Amino acid sequence: MSLLISRRDLDFQLYEWLDVESLTSRDRFGAHSRETFDGLLDLSEQLATEYFAPHNRAGDVSEPTFDGERVTLIPEVGEAIQAFAAADLLAAPLPEDQGGFGLPGTVYSACMMLFGAANAATAGYQMLTLGNARLLLAHASPEQVERFVPPMLAGRFTGTMALSEPHAGSNLADITTRAEPQPDGTYRIFGQKMWISGGDHEMTENIVHLVLAKIPGGPPGTKGISLFIVPKYLVSDDGSLGERNDVVLAGINHKMGFRGTVNTAPSFGSGAFSPGGEKGAVGYLVGEPHRGLAYMFHMMNEARISVGMGATALGYTGYLKSLEYAKDRLQGRGIGEPPESPQVPIISHADVRRMLLAQKAYVEGALALGLYAGRLVDELDSADGEDPDDLQLLLDVLTPIAKSWPSQWCLVANDLAIQVLGGAGYTRDFDLEQHYRDNRLNPIHEGSHGIQALDLLGRKILGTQGRGLMRLLAEMNTTAERAEAAGGEAAELGAQLRASATRLAEVTAAVGTLPDVTPMLANASAYLDAAGHLVIAWLWLEQYLAAVGKEGAFYDGKRQATRYFFRWELPKIQPALDVLASGDDTTLAMQEDWF
């Protein structure tokens, strides 16, 4: 059995619960069937197993090096990039009229999780390249698309997203990289970026940077940020590579995890090269001036959901590995057993089962959230009678949760997986410590946990006068009704969900009446925690309902994990909600000099 992601669970969630086959009745996905979905899942599992997993450790131990001029990576990364592109895996989710294969994003993200579980760092290059290509397809001119997208899909170029700067991470309004307009309509870019993943390497012919910069004289803040294509090598009209552009590295960052994805500090227009005999890095404006951040945000929902899925993938594979270990490791005896009796596998100890069950509840719950959000994106992309504004409202409110909840709790799952292995888990002989280090990135990038909390409570809930929350609660209500109709244990779970959802609604109303916005948002992360756990409880109930009337160990496991979540986890939201309801100001009132 593969220790990446359980294929049985993927099949259950995709087909038995979310019924992704029904998407094939929509025009956009009409070329597909269960056969193509399964074909791509099989292919992904094979490629992930053969081209990605084997160098996961090597990429971590032999992290990228920079000699002042060139970045060197282990060669397996390049081979993996080529195998991935050759299998059409970059083009798979794009619509057919954009050179793709029209695969539903839900199925695609399930496939990508297999790569993320096998080797998160190497998969990072593909994810960035695809994000870059998608942004160009949505907003660049046909000529720009023609020049840069096909080589990316073919594995000849990779892409980056160059937003952050040393002094502007969470707050992009303060970036200082500038773009000087040229008489020929191009721009020259000058500035220093920071944290840019995949910012230099020699595994592909070229690198396409998507750079946020300000055109002098534009409006201040986020409304004055534009988006530019800045290739490492200029590309001629016939597609051949020309002069080296003035993009060089000031250095690379040495990270805790995700080490195989080289992380760089690129300088634009530092004078290392003079393309066309002029100063500055040549850049091409994407779309209209000053709309750069809006274009980026357009991609943000999907990017954030995919960070959550990446976190889930690492949590999931850690769970399966600790489960396998627990079945084999003999240690101790049942309480009260005589010392001469044989030792038992640790999985028979209740506390080890607790750690495994918690992991199962977190990772399978997080998977459900990612796939559910993916399905909403698919429905939006293929609108078939639904009201797109309504779907968007639901997707918007779920997105910060889909990014943050898995990033937080699948990291806890990795922590528990280490614990299950005992001393062995703390060594580098097992993958778990690396999964933990790799996964630790996810609450930081693509908007940190704190920023997601502000987004959820500030923009998505209070900013919509509660409409976003009402939309989400309506969905939970429908599930609770189905559960109540099913009767028995399902009905009890449904009632518990309904009670918790009602409490969240009441508390939200109370927060909304606080005198001004600072105290309203002060406890946003407690809000994110509570809303996140409630959403996962809801999705466990959904899985429970999809298993009603079905027998066997797999379904029994789903039922038991639902019980675990409702008995052990869901009640944890109450203290967080109490803090919110009371308008508690403990953190706000804390003074700097009291620390």
Next chain:
Amino acid sequence: MKIAVCVKQVPDTWAEKKLTDADRTLDRESADGVMNELDEYAVEEALLLTEASGGEVVAVSMGPDKAEETVRKALQMGADSGIHIVDDSLHGSDAIATSLVLSKVLADKGFDLIIFGSESTDARMSVVPAMVAERLGVPQMTFANKVEVAGETLKIQRQTEYGYDEVESSTPAVVSVVEKINEPRYPSFKGIMAAKKKPIETVTVADAGVDAGQVGLAAAWSQVDQFSERPPKAAGVKIEDDGSGGVKIAEYLSEQKFI
């Protein structure tokens, strides 16, 4: 060039194989079915040959309903069409019956080459290619680690224990390949989607012009009367190294007739 590739569905190479209690044949339900690994090399060779000089590749499989997956896999890799020979009467067929049915289906279809993997991981007999060649009355060019076709001349390097023989024949011919010959491709997503539209013809024993009495378990020349489970692995022997560990290991290996 028109090439047939024979592909067989076998239980997953790494899965534990079981016999059924009912009739002591292989339990094909107990493990996932996959394309026999050496047959992937056969498909790859057929694709390489037709990519170089044009032509078509037909994937042929005899097996239960599920074996259609294996024909489909060959189509995903790039074969143009498939033939699936499926019939309840085939259950339990031996190599003699299998070669009879395959040769009937393959005869008179104008194939220049019929390519096989040199053995299957479940039966491991390595005889079906030779039997099919014999029945069709064409040269058998087995254990090839290199294949070249020029006009109507076929040249192979036939792998031997210490190197290879160069062997030449006319076409049509039957070829079986060993794993040194190439590196089988993965299907691409484009291939997976294209395969949906490629035709698979279903053929019964009657369609093949074979009498059902000549095939299946009852007609098999050898049958399993009885079987027992492999005994569980005995505990290994531990040798403490008190300075004479090397000698003790050598003695043990010699006792077991390894050295």
